[in-house]
Amino acid sequence: MATASFKFPGVRQLTAYAVSFAPLYAACFASFAAFVWSELFLHPRLSKQFRTDDPAISKSYVPQETVTNAQCLAIAFPLPVVVLSWWCWLGRDALVENRYMVHSYARVRKPEWVPARWHLYHASCVVLVLVLGINGVLTNGLKLAITNARPDFLARCKPVDPTAPYVGYDQCSQSDKWILYEGLKSTPSGHSSFAAAGLGFLYVWQTHHTRVSRVRHFWCPALCFLVMVSRVVDHRHHWYDVLAGAALGAAVSGLAWTKWMREEPVEPVLPV
Incomplete structure (x- = not known):
């Protein structure tokens, strides 16, 4: 008994199949574009202040992550x-x-x-x-x-006056703004x-x-x-x-x- 062989589709068939997925393709593109944009160009609110004696944000900063x-x-x-x-x-x-x-x-x-x-x-x-x-x-x-704030926020911030009871964004001496912004996410x-x-x-x-x-x-x-x-x-x-x-x-x-x-x-x- 002869078995039916697969016939490669034509351009019209492939196009029609792709068009049927077009809404999902567009949703994928839009969601990832929004994700990348929020990751690169949006920053957390910098108006909050934090206690310098808060043990929850006083952990050391570990540059090398276990999972990057x-x-x-x-x-x-x-x-x-x-x-x-x-x-x-x-x-x-x-x-x-x-x-x-x-x-x-x-x-x-x-x-x-x-x-x-x-x-x-x-x-x-x-x-x-x-x-x-x-x-x-x-x-x-x-x-x-x-x-x-992350557990290592104070280590990221590097407060100008470590003895001050509260620290805000404007009291941080961290020169790498990316590290500082990430500390609030x-x-x-x-x-x-x-x-x-x-x-x-x-x-x-x-x-x-x-x-x-x-x-x-x-x-x-x-x-x-x-x-x-x-x-x-x-x-x-x-x-x-x-x-x-x-x-x-x-x-x-x-x-x-x-x-x-x-x-x-x-x-x-x-x-x-």
Whole structure:
């Protein structure tokens, strides 16, 4: 019996498929543009004052982070994409077939010429990017609104008069404004929110679409937990910052999954 071979689609088919995802593409671009803009050009409120004898903000400043910004972003996005690629292209025998063969994901109906696994993979990556973009905007928005000092704020600030009972931005001798601004962006933890958003999405995806035991996917929350612990150990965040960040990332990931990654229900065929 001859097997049907895959016919590569034409430009019109590819264009139509891309257009169907255009709203999600635009949302991804807009959310990441807003995140980058808030990260580079918006600064926390500088009108607050802090007690110089407050032990909560008197930790030492650790220049070398255990998990850097670049490493955190790699954990949140390239790593999940690599794992998704493995399951969809190399470990596809472990996929739950009656789930990935559905007709739509991300509220986009699968054209006849698009292989089911390719549609699942593409939609999953797009939704993952959107999850991280939304998470970044919300995280930075909360950081700027709350303006909470990091545990190492006084070490960043370098008060001109360390014996003064209160210190504000104008009493800081720190010459690197970036270090000082970052010292007022403690709540919630961005590392924790990005790790929870990316790895949380990946964990739910694996438990939903593969037949592998959930225990084998436990490395996702475990890695997220290690990132959270590193932020406290490095004096970058208070304990409640990392919990708030993880809760935010998990909530964004969960809501996005509910909205865009639910399978289209199969309509029963009624007898004639």
